[in-house]
Amino acid sequence: MGALLVGIGDMKVGRAGDVITTLGLGSCVGVVLYDKSAKIGGMAHIMLPSSKGFDASNRAKFADLAIIDLVNLMGRAGARRGALTAKIAGGAHMFSGKADNVLMVGDRNVAACKEILRLLNIPVTAMDVGGTFGRTIELHTDTGGLNIRTVGAGQKMI
Amino acid sequence: MPNNPLDNIDQVHLEVFQEIGNIGAGNAATALAGILNRRIDMSVPKAKIVPFDTIVNLLEGPETIVAGVLIDISMDLNGYVLLVLHLRDAAEIMKLALNSDESAESIVARALSTGLGEIEYSVMLEVSNILAGSFLSAISSMTGLRIVPSIPQLSIDMLGAIMSIVAIQYGQSGDSVLFLDTRFSDDAKDITGNFFLIPDYESYKKLIGTLGID
Numbered sequence: 001m002g003a004l005l006v007g008i009g010d011m012k013v014g015r016a017g018d019v020i021t022t023l024g025l026g027s028c029v030g031v032v033l034y035d036k037s038a039k040i041g042g043m044a045h046i047m048l049p050s051s052k053g054f055d056a057s058n059r060a061k062f063a064d065l066a067i068i069d070l071v072n073l074m075g076r077a078g079a080r081r082g083a084l085t086a087k088i089a090g091g092a093h094m095f096s097g098k099a100d101n102v103l104m105v106g107d108r109n110v111a112a113c114k115e116i117l118r119l120l121n122i123p124v125t126a127m128d129v130g131g132t133f134g135r136t137i138e139l140h141t142d143t144g145g146l147n148i149r150t151v152g153a154g155q156k157m158i
Numbered sequence: 159m160p161n162n163p164l165d166n167i168d169q170v171h172l173e174v175f176q177e178i179g180n181i182g183a184g185n186a187a188t189a190l191a192g193i194l195n196r197r198i199d200m201s202v203p204k205a206k207i208v209p210f211d212t213i214v215n216l217l218e219g220p221e222t223i224v225a226g227v228l229i230d231i232s233m234d235l236n237g238y239v240l241l242v243l244h245l246r247d248a249a250e251i252m253k254l255a256l257n258s259d260e261s262a263e264s265i266v267a268r269a270l271s272t273g274l275g276e277i278e279y280s281v282m283l284e285v286s287n288i289l290a291g292s293f294l295s296a297i298s299s300m301t302g303l304r305i306v307p308s309i310p311q312l313s314i315d316m317l318g319a320i321m322s323i324v325a326i327q328y329g330q331s332g333d334s335v336l337f338l339d340t341r342f343s344d345d346a347k348d349i350t351g352n353f354f355l356i357p358d359y360e361s362y363k364k365l366i367g368t369l370g371i372d
Contacts, residue, residue: 008210008325009333024220024318027326047329054330061329094319095228095311105326134319136221151223151315
């Protein structure tokens with residue numbers, strides 16, 4: 001049983017008893033995958049919706065590559081592909097100013113993650129996205145519960 | 159696939175960028191000292207290229223509650239100015255600027271429960287405006303580049319969530335960010351802030367180019 005910390009543009013997979021955390025998600029999105037019977041969980045801290053046209057040497061930054069890689073990593077850890085479910089958190093709009101591409105990236109990140117999970121046939125069982133506040137998320141691999149902490153918007157388990 | 163342009167940055171150019179910042183910082187320190195009515199020291203700005211993990215791990219890490227003020231800049235230079243202060247230090251600034259009897263701790267507690275008052279918001283925005291405005295106008299007169307700052311936006315939240323805006327801007331081309339970091343503090347050292355100028359890569363090149371260095 002251990003604590004795993006996922007950095008920005010990073011991913012980790014853990015087994016029963018592990019708690020996987022990423023701190024201070026803003027416009028970035030945390031995608032977690034879980035196999036309930038194997039009690040294997042994984043988390044990716046995604047920064048951008050698509051790798052198209054960008055340097056993709058770090059695949060974990062991009063929704064389109066990170067989720068596929070996370071599925072594969074889960075498989076190698078012993079999770080069953082067909083048993084995976086997903087939860088999504090983050091994608092906030094931290095500053096309400098000008099709606100340029102960078103500042104609206106939260107919405108686009110969430111949309112991209114949902115679309116990729118749909119294409120992979122992985123059901124999204126819970127989401128806590130959007131808003132104007134940051135989130136710290138912790139995946140408890142023994143239950144699949146995702147604890148979400150915020151500064152001004154309380155704490156909840158999804 | 160495009161390579162990360164930051165991999166090819168010349169150390170000499172980075173020092174030029176830092177020198178440009180130095181002129182801005184002096185100007186900004188004088189302006190801030192005027193509003194707070196006390197002596198303010200600005201550190202010599204540091205031009206840095208660091209991995210994302212470094213910028214989200216400033217202060218006490220990604221969950222540090224900070225006051226972050228974002229100003230975007232446009233016209234000849236594009237990018238952001240970001241002011242990041244520990245919430246406690248932001249409260250000190252509000253207290254000083256408003257000449258308030260309320261303790262900084264009490265302002266912090268209020269900010270986290272019911273939220274700041276309108277006047278406190280205005281103070282933070284105005285301080286940021288003055289810092290950024292004086293900083294940018296020095297750069298502008300030195301380089302001849304026109305720089306238009308937007309209205310500032312304040313967010314009181316986790317450091318990681320606020321800094322991710324910067325990481326995302328640079329995330330398209332690499333895993334590191336380029337910025338100019340200036341720390342300011344008062345005599346008693348009970349206020350410390352981080353002031354970042356984060357140009358996009360094209361603007362950085364333009365800035366260096368105005369000084370005849372290529």
